[in-house]
Amino acid sequence: MAALNPHVPSDPVELPFRDLLPPTLPKLINEWLAEDIPSYDPAGAVVGSAPKTAFLLGKADGVLAGVPFFDEVFKQLGCQVEWHLKEGEGFKKVKHVATVVGPAKALLQGERTALNTLARCSGIATKSRRFRDIAAASGFKGTIAGTRKTTPGFRIVEKYGMLIGGIDPHRHDLSSMVMLKDNHIWSHGSITNAIKLCRSMISFATLIEVEVQNEQEADEAIEAGADIVLLDNMGGSLLGEVVTRLKQRWAGKKFLIEVSGGIDDSNLRERLVDGVDILSTSAVHQSVQHIDFSLKVQR
Numbered sequence: 053m054a055a056l057n058p059h060v061p062s063d064p065v066e067l068p069f070r071d072l073l074p075p076t077l078p079k080l081i082n083e084w085l086a087e088d089i090p091s092y093d094p095a096g097a098v099v100g101s102a103p104k105t106a107f108l109l110g111k112a113d114g115v116l117a118g119v120p121f122f123d124e125v126f127k128q129l130g131c132q133v134e135w136h137l138k139e140g141e142g143f144k145k146v147k148h149v150a151t152v153v154g155p156a157k158a159l160l161q162g163e164r165t166a167l168n169t170l171a172r173c174s175g176i177a178t179k180s181r182r183f184r185d186i187a188a189a190s191g192f193k194g195t196i197a198g199t200r201k202t203t204p205g206f207r208i209v210e211k212y213g214m215l216i217g218g219i220d221p222h223r224h225d226l227s228s229m230v231m232l233k234d235n236h237i238w239s240h241g242s243i244t245n246a247i248k249l250c251r252s253m254i255s256f257a258t259l260i261e262v263e264v265q266n267e268q269e270a271d272e273a274i275e276a277g278a279d280i281v282l283l284d285n286m287g288g289s290l291l292g293e294v295v296t297r298l299k300q301r302w303a304g305k306k307f308l309i310e311v312s313g314g315i316d317d318s319n320l321r322e323r324l325v326d327g328v329d330i331l332s333t334s335a336v337h338q339s340v341q342h343i344d345f346s347l348k349v350q351r
Contacts, residue, residue, distance in 0.1 A: 069139070069215050070120045073208070080208070081124040084165050096157035106159050106349045108150040110143050114343035115181050117216035118173030121209060122150075125166040129158035140177070140216050149345070156349065163347045172206075173213040174343035180217025180336045183320060187331070192324040197222040197332040199312070210337050222332055230260045231282075237262075243269060247276040261310065267294050274302050280330070285313035287323055295327040 110116070119139040126133050131154025137143055152159060180198070187196050197220035202210045211221040223229045232246050240246040243262055250260055261280035262273040270281045286294065295309055310330035311323055323331055 069212065072215075073120055073212070077120070077124060077208075078128065081121065081128060081165075084169075085125065085128060085162070088165050089161055093157065093161060096161055099156040099160060101155040101157055103153065104156040104159055104349050106152045106347050107148055108152060109346050109348060110145060110147040110149045111344040111346055112145050113143070113178075114174050115140065115142050115177040115217060116149065116174055117177035117213045118170040118209065120212075121169045121173065122166045125162045125169070126152055126154065126158070129162045130154055131158050131162065140218075142181075152347065159347070159349060167345050167347060169209055170345055171342040172340075173209050173216070174345075175340045176210055176213030176337045177217035178343060179340045180214050180219045183333070183336055184218040186320055187324055190321055190324045192328075192331075193326075194324075194329045194331060195220045197310075197330055198336050199332050199334040200225070201334040201338055214336060217336070219336065220330070230254060230258060231263065232260065233263045234265070243272045243278075244276040247273070247278060251277065267297065270294070270298055271301070274298070274305055274307050278307060280308045280310055282310045282312055282332075286311065287319060291323065292325045292327075295325055299327050 116137050116139055119135065123133050131152055134151045134153075135149070136151070137147070137149055143149065176198075180196075183196050187194075198211065198214040199222055207224065211224060214221045223231065230250050232243070232250070237243055237246055240249065243264070247260060247262065254260070259279040260277070261282055262269075262278040263282040263284050264270045264273055265284060270283065273281050281298070283291065283294065291311065298309065308329040309327065310332055311325070311328050312332040315323055315331065315333040316335040320331075320333075
């Protein structure tokens with residue numbers, strides 16, 4: 053079975069990721085603005101509605117991501133954005149990234165919402181790009197993926213940042229794929245029984261992934277028909293040995309091997325093992341360093 057995303061894009065700028073976003077995006081942005089401006093805006097009244105121009109400046113090296121969210125914030129406030137970089141393009145500190153034109157109060161009303169979103173999305177894209185490049189330089193032929201450990205209410209932005217960075221966003225929600233973890237197995241009694249029950253309830257188009265703690269559990273999951281076996285918190289030479297044995301022993305079966313658990317910059321390379329189809333990590337989005345931007349209204 054081929055990897056879920058075997059061909060990592062070399063240039064995510066060329067791909068129409070903006071078109072992936074749902075038609076409910078304006079509603080989401082409207083909710084963000086309502087949260088930040090729930091009532092009167094005295095500071096906005098001070099600056100008034102005279103037309104002004106603001107420069108968006110990138111204050112650290114990074115990869116630009118989150119353009120559609122930024123655009124929609126200012127569209128709802130009656131402003132126009134002109135980008136000087138393509139989304140997915142890297143930039144150096146201090147870079148004039150975009151120009152925003154509109155009423156003075158509107159520029160400042162949208163500033164924080166737009167910058168917060170752009171900063172986090174770009175931070176995730178930057179870290180994702182770094183992991184992707186390390187994997188490519190190491191000769192890794194599998195897929196680098198994020199995880200579902202995202203911020204409630206902000207998942208669409210964080211998954212979007214992974215895509216722009218050039219990695220796989222993994223499943224988006226509990227309905228995207230069946231993942232049987234240790235708690236599911238313990239609650240139901242066995243890996244085999246849990247897989248059998250799931251198969252009776254899902255579509256042929258739905259994959260089943262099983263998290264296993266050791267080689268014996270992996271054997272049971274593969275024999276029971278798991279599409280993906282997740283080797284959790286397994287590293288070092290043991291990982292390579294287990295992966296090799298599983299691929300040899302079950303050569304006639306179609307399944308993928310995923311590795312995950314505590315993967316970060318310090319141990320990424322040792323987990324890029326031949327035979328691993330997917331390496332998933334939350335390091336590309338949890339506690340990730342944001343890329344600092346500022347919006348400067350011109351006098």
